[in-house]
Amino acid sequence: MSNEQIQKAIDFVQQNKDTIVAGYKELLHFPSISADPAYADDIKACAEWIVSELTRIGFDNAHVIATDGHPVVYADWLHAGDDKPTVLVYSHYDVQPVDPLHLWHSEPFEAEVRDGRLYARGATDNKAGVWGNLKTFEAMLASSGELPLNVKVMFEGEEESGSPNMQPFVESHQEMLRADVMLNGDGGFHRTEPRMAYAGRGIISAEVYVKGPKADLHSGMFGGVVQNPLHVAAQIIASFHDSDGRVTLSGYYDDVQAIDEVERDRINSGWQADRNEEIAGVPLAWGRGIASDAERAMVYPTLDVNGMWGGYQGPGGKTIIPSEANIKITMRLVPGQNLGSIAESLIDHVESFATDTVNVEVKVNQEGWPFKMVMDGPYLEAVQSALEATTGHRATLVRTGGSIPILGMFNRLFDMPITGYSYGEGDNIHSPNEYVELDAFFLALEGGIRAYHNLSAISK
């Protein structure tokens, strides 16, 4: 009986809390900082340690897969039978850098329990996802000798540095990664107010180089006869938006997916206007002719110049026509938009500003596709009912203006539905004194056990 198996797995968690924390600390001991090449060997050692844990608890085929960047951990347990669904479980084992170190109250890679919290870099983001899934699976395997469904595990090692090598990895391992549903473990578990980001924006970044005279020129001698690259750069930037704030690139909004009333209400009611205005220090008034604040922040694509410079920046003045100007741009794109055609549209738009006297170059990087998880249906319901049974609350579905590159890649390459279940509840991710609440973590393990059992009941 399923309920009996669930209870036995929950009992296993209750009886092994000390061991679970001890293993957590071991995992947190690896300084798996993906942004700094100096930690490449630590990342690899961390991946191999996870492989050995997966093998120990009963997974098959556990191994480290090299990429041009940091390795991926893969393992599977496919003995539930062909009538049971297969779930692909995603989390990442790399972590953010620890600077500024002097603000930490304990060593970032010597995990320490204080007041029921486990402090260490990665304790929530996202070793909670790695360890939570591992302990959920171990609880079920150790107490029942089996899992209720087929499982593939994929733990990434470079999420915190923008997943630069994951696109070719996913493209070349499509058969291995194929499943009925993907379960994203990179997020937060919040007992009293669970939230789930069901959609996020993609990113295209670009640099524009505007080059004019061969050197800075005296503006008294050449003012009026030599075109100023800063003026052209400004024209380019000014041309990106109309007076309402709409992006003017050709075809920019063509593929933006409309949202229905339910989603619109959800997005607008979840918008924290006061908090956001407090952070910004200005009214969130730009583009109000387009849509509500919440919808502009999450449903609509954007284009922002992140940096721009050229000419003299020091004290006083310098009477020059500068030789060149530079622009850094990022666009946040939403589900439905095609990065390739948007990138082309940007290039065409910017290059049209070139003249006989000013050269304009554009370099575009497609950094990540927008993602969308399921918003209803049995997979989401499996997670929601597990959360409700465990915490008394169902998750509020939210959009995020941010990006999760791997999910965008899966949306694009697979027809696989994606939902999420996360284990970490804490704070200070990407900051000093990151921690996870241990009581919440144990509760999340119970929820995870229920979620996998619920998923196993979905007919393929």
Next chain:
Amino acid sequence: MSNEQIQKAIDFVQQNKDTIVAGYKELLHFPSISADPAYADDIKACAEWIVSELTRIGFDNAHVIATDGHPVVYADWLHAGDDKPTVLVYSHYDVQPVDPLHLWHSEPFEAEVRDGRLYARGATDNKAGVWGNLKTFEAMLASSGELPLNVKVMFEGEEESGSPNMQPFVESHQEMLRADVMLNGDGGFHRTEPRMAYAGRGIISAEVYVKGPKADLHSGMFGGVVQNPLHVAAQIIASFHDSDGRVTLSGYYDDVQAIDEVERDRINSGWQADRNEEIAGVPLAWGRGIASDAERAMVYPTLDVNGMWGGYQGPGGKTIIPSEANIKITMRLVPGQNLGSIAESLIDHVESFATDTVNVEVKVNQEGWPFKMVMDGPYLEAVQSALEATTGHRATLVRTGGSIPILGMFNRLFDMPITGYSYGEGDNIHSPNEYVELDAFFLALEGGIRAYHNLSAISK
């Protein structure tokens, strides 16, 4: 007899060449660099040395006048009689910095003669003007005991740093400086191809500060809802010119003085298209719908952004909406334009871009008025015929796109006509190995003697 006096003065020059060079070297020994406060005492010592020379050769009332910056040297000789005109002689005794020092072949303040050239910082710009006038006056005073006209001497000490304190000085010494004609000595003497800049542009400089959110914001969270200060800065810059290159500030061209056919021909025929295009490395094609290249460079006012920056400038990307953006602007203004009303027009124009969410501040400095010297009449003819008698050539009149702040101040405050006579013929001004051609300098002294005699013949 005037001709006899001229010859006696010329004989004095011929017989005292070694003494003249020795004194030149003494003057060049003072490191009178006005831009660097470390040389303030050297500048003062230089001014006092010039005062003692003026006194020695017979000038009255020679003294140093303190300003909020570097001092002015004043002296006069007013014994020619009320029927003779009074000339105000201008030059500057301060010099440019000497960097890069390692490119000098001899010490910049240890003047050295090589191949008939005297090498030192300031040898041409503009201690040639100071020393040339002093030796011309000494030649006349020593050989005849008198000057043919009334003379006031004003030598400035901060021309090379933009004359920041001369406006209040000139305003508060109007009676002392009043004369029938001003003779500018800051220029070049060129035996075979004399040129005289009869008009130059003025300068207004401005800084614009565009301030948005209280800190850099995450573009994923706030893209689309917070106005980006870089976008507004770009709109401001893009709005300064129409598609033909005309400046769009209200009333900008209203007071620009039209030029007649003679001046137009002169300007266009004197334009060195190949040389300028070689320096720029691009075609001089900007704004060709407005006027010819030469006229745009010299007759029309301009507005250039000299520097602009905001946000992230490092390698890679940073997904931010920057908190602020900055713009540095200079306008080159032409005779007729009023700096005050142009400055107001700029402020109104830029401030109109402020919104509820982006604050726009403008700081404007009126750095120098455009100037115009006489283009015909007896004062110019006095100089031209002296040049012709001395070199066989009359000076070509040219406009310059650059600025001479002091002349603009005099144009504005006095009704006094201005013309010019210069003594320095050399090269590398503002660069290493500045020099003056000694033979040309001695010839220029003869021309100076003739010029003052010609001026003395003009009836008041």
